[in-house]
Amino acid sequence: MKYYGGCDAGSTYTKCAIVDETGKLVASVTSRSRINPVLSAQAALDEAVATLDDLKGAKDLAYLIGTGYGRNKVPFADENISEISCHAMGVHVVDPSVKSILDIGGQDVKGIAIDADGTVLNFAMNDKCSAGTGRFFEAMAHAFEMPLDEFSKLSLKAKNVIPITAQCTVFAESEVISLVGEGKPMDEIAAGIQLSVAKRCFVMAKKAAATDSIALTGGCAKNHGLKQAIERVLKIKVVDLPVDPQLMGALGAAEYARQKGLASAKA
């Protein structure tokens, strides 16, 4: 059996996915990125490969594609593909009915429209500022002195929303601290934070041609409060993907690796 790999060396997390010849996901790893993307990718690949008896190392993969900001630093990669193309393909593989994606990663937000074959039809990217990305949520969770997962659920029980006016991560953190100091309910402040990010996603979703449904990918897709806020603000259904949404870039890269590996074997 041959195996094909995708490694998404992201700014915050490094993800690795391995598929077999049929395209079935057989191994995956998500780990915190280090400052050196080569080391991050190497560690994630080693960990993923170790779960498969047939493989001794990443170089035994029949084809490997790097993606993410460190895509050209992935060891043993045969080539690299942008994360925009890979997220589209990853989502297409797990749910071909999805036509629009919001990829909310560690440091940017992308709206992607997917064609019928999983390729990119159109995309838009907000990369000017970290507000509204994973880094923003990490800063907010830090301000609330709670783990990210706990913070992501905090807004779900809020009865009101306290608007957050600051557009900058640093200033928003100060605003949150002031509101907490004033004794405002934590869940309502959290709801305000989720709402502000959802509004930032609105433009990207429109550019991704989202009409009645959209899928979230990237680490922030696991943020329950954000999902609820996006459904509220965008007035569209957020599709639940059957596979970890944070893995979509790596999975798309692995699928491209499979297609390219099989094609080159035939040639």
Added chain:
Amino acid sequence: MKDLKHLYYLENLLQDANNNLVREAQAGGRLAVGSVCSLIPEVLLSLPGCFPVRLRAPNTGSIDLGTYYMTSMSCECCRALLERAVEGGYKFLDCIIAPDACAQMNRCVENIDLLKLCDKEKFFISYSDVPMKSDETALRHYVKQMRIRVLEQLSGVYGVDVSDAALRAAVLGHNEACRLITAIGEYRKEDNPRITGYEFAVLCTATYCCPKDLLVDKLRETLDELGSRQPDSGKNFRARVVVAGSEIDNPDLIRLIEGSGALVVADRFCFGSLPGRQEIVLNDGEDVLLQICRQYLAWGKCARFMDTAKIEERQSYIDELAKSYHADGIIFEQQKFCDYWGYERALGSRVMRDDYGYPVLSVDLPYAVGTNAQLRTRVQAFVESIEIKNIQGKVTR
């Protein structure tokens, strides 16, 4: 491919506005005329005893000083030029001749004036009103402005010879550099071009910021060298693109685009060659200045020309370039906060995609690009979408 013989030398010239060739020309007693826009014909600044220097701010980092004077909502290029002026980077200039074309560039030049950032004894700044249309009335106005705001200023302050004979001599020199650049640029039409977009951008940008007569030997040798240059056997690119839009004075941006898989085969931007490096054709019967101005108005592809005919002409010109340079797609760009190109990019991107059927990537750019991982991602994703659509035969045109 083996590096072009003069590439390193030319790259070094682009590291400073006051470069070696500028210093050499000034040491020979010639006047350095600062220029900020193609709407002042370069050839008028190339009269005997003068040479034009199109202002750039190489190796820009922060633009906080420029932002203090111009606010954070103005064009980054204008702010970067002012920043460089505040740093003392344009003190070598003998004058600046600017068009009253873009309010933001005017503020930049006005601040250079008010802050006395260029302090040579006879230094002056002249503003010219330039037309927004290209009809006969506009031409008459343009000629008059060039005469009183450019020629009479140079003649009055520095005694520059502005006779028809002097203008004809300037045209001859200008044309030689343009002919060489155009001939070099023709190689970009090849299936596997023997020159990259980056290399061409270095050559072309150098012609805007160095005395052309001191550069032509290097251009001539480069053209000869290209005649026998062998491109790499395999193609080092995945798609061919036209880059259209506002100011790109930094070839590193072209290198970044090409590093993401898109070979830049045509340069329809400020500091580019299309248009910008055509020869000026003169007849013997008419006034020389009139002929020069007429040709500049006819070529003009600046987004400041706002009549419908010019807007449509700009779009069809990009289409012509894409066809003749065999481009797969178009990158439409603008300097962040550029008013004219902001509008043009919004409209042009849609028209080129929906009406002409080209894949289009639309981006706004900071003045200092650096390594810009985000831009790399955008361009690479664009290239991948072109590649896949081409394979699948989905391109509609």
